[in-house]
Amino acid sequence: MNRFVDEVVLRLTAGHGGAGAVSFLRAKYKPRGGPDGGDGGRGGDVILVCKPNLKTLSQLALRDRMAAENGESGAGSNRDGRAGGAVRVEVPPGTVVYDHESGEIRAELLAEGEEVALLRGGRGGRGNAHFKTAHNRAPRFAQPGEPGEEMIARFELQLIADIGFLGRPNAGKSSLLRALTAARPKVAAYQFTTRTPYLGVFRRHERDVVLADVPGIIEGAAGGAGLGTTFLKHLARTAAIAFVVELGSGVALESYRLLEHELEQYSSELTRKRRLVVANKLDLDPDHEELGEFTSALESEPGVRVIAISTATGEGLDDLRNILLQLGEQHEQHEQHERGEADGRGLE
Numbered sequence: 001m002n003r004f005v006d007e008v009v010l011r012l013t014a015g016h017g018g019a020g021a022v023s024f025l026r027a028k029y030k031p032r033g034g035p036d037g038g039d040g041g042r043g044g045d046v047i048l049v050c051k052p053n054l055k056t057l058s059q060l061a062l063r064d065r066m067a068a069e070n071g072e073s074g075a076g077s078n079r080d081g082r083a084g085g086a087v088r089v090e091v092p093p094g095t096v097v098y099d100h101e102s103g104e105i106r107a108e109l110l111a112e113g114e115e116v117a118l119l120r121g122g123r124g125g126r127g128n129a130h131f132k133t134a135h136n137r138a139p140r141f142a143q144p145g146e147p148g149e150e151m152i153a154r155f156e157l158q159l160i161a162d163i164g165f166l167g168r169p170n171a172g173k174s175s176l177l178r179a180l181t182a183a184r185p186k187v188a189a190y191q192f193t194t195r196t197p198y199l200g201v202f203r204r205h206e207r208d209v210v211l212a213d214v215p216g217i218i219e220g221a222a223g224g225a226g227l228g229t230t231f232l233k234h235l236a237r238t239a240a241i242a243f244v245v246e247l248g249s250g251v252a253l254e255s256y257r258l259l260e261h262e263l264e265q266y267s268s269e270l271t272r273k274r275r276l277v278v279a280n281k282l283d284l285d286p287d288h289e290e291l292g293e294f295t296s297a298l299e300s301e302p303g304v305r306v307i308a309i310s311t312a313t314g315e316g317l318d319d320l321r322n323i324l325l326q327l328g329e330q331h332e333q334h335e336q337h338e339r340g341e342a343d344g345r346g347l348e
């Protein structure tokens with residue numbers, strides 16, 4: 001399988017327009033024929049295409065530039081140049097394209113088949129046949145083609161999931177994804193087993209709920225420690241974040257605070273997302289001693305809900321599925337609402 005790549009910088013160039021031609025009709029017995037220079041062809045566009053079968057940007061990481069074809073020049077006998085072919089850049093759903101220099105967002109591709117004409121090819125120049133006037137019956141000039149648009153683009157992939165998992169290494173995020181979905185990320189008793197994000201889906205009441213397992217976060221991750229926090233960009237599109245902590249070793253509360261802190265350092269916007277706290281490994285806290293301390297410490301915090309589970313015994317998983325489903329549905333309603341508002345504005 002391709003390695004997972006979620007960020008790529010590429011120089012993109014649309015095609016230049018072909019030059020218009022300077023030419024004069026040369027026919028026997030007609031030495032002073034009129035101008036017949038054809039127009040240059042249009043340069044090709046740079047088009048982004050959303051392909052759901054793609055899961056990473058790795059296919060773009062092999063190159064540092066992509067360009068559309070230039071238009072051909074015009075020719076005599078009023079022959080117009082051929083237009084340049086477009087270049088189609090295929091990207092997975094969830095790709096955001098930034099202008100690398102200004103940081104401005106130029107395109108976002110979410111749905112299957114979506115296409116965005118990112119850069120326009122240059123117009124072809126007009127041939128001298130266009131410039132004949134009563135005063136100048138033999139124009140010796142034609143237009144050059146216009147240059148194609150160009151940019152340095154940064155492609156960023158943000159996986160599209162309803163709920164993303166955030167946790168320290170070893171908390172059991174991948175075990176949870178395996179327990180809830182058919183996804184099979186590796187599970188092991190060491191840190192950073194998961195090195196790239198992983199998606200899994202479960203179906204309940206005829207709805208799909210998409211979960212994202214994200215590599216573990218350690219203290220200082222925002223500053224680059226461990227695998228850093230760049231994978232947290234995959235939480236950007238989720239409806240909610242499930243903080244996953246482990247019970248049984250006395251670190252649940254400390255872990256939760258650390259996750260909050262690192263998330264805040266990375267993006268305060270993400271801290272405003274709906275959140276759920278999943279206290280895993282309940283089987284290692286049989287008297288619920290640590291769970292009790294943990295929940296009472298978080299009791300006073302608004303909007304924080306703790307659910308205790310064990311992926312080892314299956315305890316709590318069914319409740320968790322229902323909560324995840326609700327969070328996913330709320331997200332959908334929220335998005336529909338936003339779309340409705342946007343449409344409403346258009347009708348005013």
Ligand SMILES: Nc1nc2c(ncn2[C@@H]2O[C@H](COP(=O)(O)OP(=O)(O)OP(=O)(O)O)[C@@H](O)[C@H]2O)c(=O)[nH]1
Nearest residue numbers: 169170171172173174175188192193194216311312
């Ligand atoms: N006793 C017990 N062990 C668990 C439970 N859930 C996960 N584990 C174990 O905890 C260890 C880590 O599990 P993973 O699912 O790989 O943890 P992770 O959070 O994905 O770890 P990273 O990928 O390194 O961030 C493994 O040895 C699991 O078998 C649980 O509910 N109870």
Ligand SMILES: [Mg+2]
Nearest residue numbers: 173174193194
């Ligand atoms: Mg893992």
